[in-house]
Amino acid sequence: MNAEQECLQDNRKRSRVSINLSVVVSCANNQIRTQTKNVSLKGLLCFPHPSLQEEQICDVTIWLSEEVVIEVQGKVVRTTKDGTAIDFSKMSVESFSHLYNLVRLNSRDPDKLDREFQYPAFVEQDREN
Secondary structure (H helix, E strand, O other), X not given: OOHXXXXXXXXOOOOEXXXXXEEEEEEOOEEEXXXXXXXXXXXXXXXXXXXXXXOOEEEEEEEOOOXXXXXXXXXXXEEEOOEEEEEEEEEOHXXXXXXXXXXXXXXXXXXXXXXXXXXXXXXXXXXXX
16 A cells, blocks of 8 residues: 555545644634644644634644744634644744654654655645636
């Protein structure tokens, strides 16, 4: 089974790891402090909060230590009683490097992460001119 088939098997484009980290989600002038449930290179699932609503654009700060943070921009794509899913849309090279290392070091199959880079995770929407 190749990486694309592995990802499609569970309907995900990127591997995710279960990890509990402190996160601050800033949406609509609210700063919500919560914890991650799982993280991937494309997004995260955190504990739900009533202030987080679907389609909200947000800034996300994931604390790895007092000195090291991952800062990303994203969008709330799902919120249920089980958690809030945020899809990442933009991050710096430094944040991506920290995120990649976080996922790789906590993955059961770190080599799968490398294989996933052979296939796009983001699909560009057709634009009308």
